Amino acid sequence: MQQAAGLVPFTSIDFPGCLAAVIFFQGCPLRCPFCHNPELQPFPGPAGQPWDEIMDFLKARTKRLDGVVFSGGEPLMSDEIIEKAREVKGLGFKLAIHTSGVYPERLRELLPLIDWVGLDIKAPWEKYEELTGRPNMAEQVQKSLQVLLESKVDFEARTTCDPRHLTPADTLKIAEILNGVGVKTYALQKYRTFDTDKNPPSVVDIESFFTPEALAPIQKLYPNLICR
Numbered sequence: 649m650q651q652a653a654g655l656v657p658f659t660s661i662d663f664p665g666c667l668a669a670v671i672f673f674q675g676c677p678l679r680c681p682f683c684h685n686p687e688l689q690p691f692p693g694p695a696g697q698p699w700d701e702i703m704d705f706l707k708a709r710t711k712r713l714d715g716v717v718f719s720g721g722e723p724l725m726s727d728e729i730i731e732k733a734r735e736v737k738g739l740g741f742k743l744a745i746h747t748s749g750v751y752p753e754r755l756r757e758l759l760p761l762i763d764w765v766g767l768d769i770k771a772p773w774e775k776y777e778e779l780t781g782r783p784n785m786a787e788q789v790q791k792s793l794q795v796l797l798e799s800k801v802d803f804e805a806r807t808t809c810d811p812r813h814l815t816p817a818d819t820l821k822i823a824e825i826l827n828g829v830g831v832k833t834y835a836l837q838k839y840r841t842f843d844t845d846k847n848p849p850s851v852v853d854i855e856s857f858f859t860p861e862a863l864a865p866i867q868k869l870y871p872n873l874i875c876r
């Protein structure tokens with residue numbers, strides 16, 4: 649049974665153009681070495697927040713929030729996400745999802761209920777196994793990209809720039825791949841260290857992706873490149 653691990657009651661940065669709440673779902677099949685939420689990886693995991701409680705919260709916020717974001721973990725890990733999406737949309741909210749893209753068929757099924765997608769592109773395809781800790785994931789993400797490109801749903805592709813695993817040459821390569829298949833919006837996310845990070849990269853290495861020299865060739869492909 650799909651579990652909601654918790655809720656952030658308000659965000660203005662996770663769903664473009666919307667004031668939203670974020671629901672985090674338990675479970676992720678990947679083992680990204682830079683994961684900030686490893687406690688969300690096990691499936692099933694520890695008891696999280698009851699779904700009824702989350703729905704009660706959302707019912708009380710219909711006039712104050714525009715949208716809801718499904719995040720994780722990986723929200724597409726269970727097909728129960730479809731029913732949960734229907735319930736949230738039934739309250740009148742717009743709905744976004746943050747996904748690693750490793751469940752393309754479930755994404756296709758969910759898309760009619762979705763208003764915006766944030767799709768992680770973790771690495772150039774040949775480095776996907778290193779960056780996800782699992783084999784054969786690049787093919788799944790390529791399928792998800794195709795599903796999104798064939799749909800009318802607005803989406804952003806984004807890469808977290810962890811200098812222990814990626815280089816600026818990698819992010820340029822990703823941008824070229826995405827631009828080549830027609831992705832309109834690309835974002836580079838700065839790796840942020842956290843308390844339990846045993847071997848954090850240096851600030852200089854983290855910033856190396858965001859120098860004018862590193863950004864210039866990507867901005868030629870994406871003049872509105874998002875850096876966050």
Ligand code: SF4
Pocket residue numbers: 676677678679680682683684685686688689720721722748
């Ligand atoms: S996809 Fe996200 S939640 Fe899953 S292991 Fe990677 S960073 Fe963590």
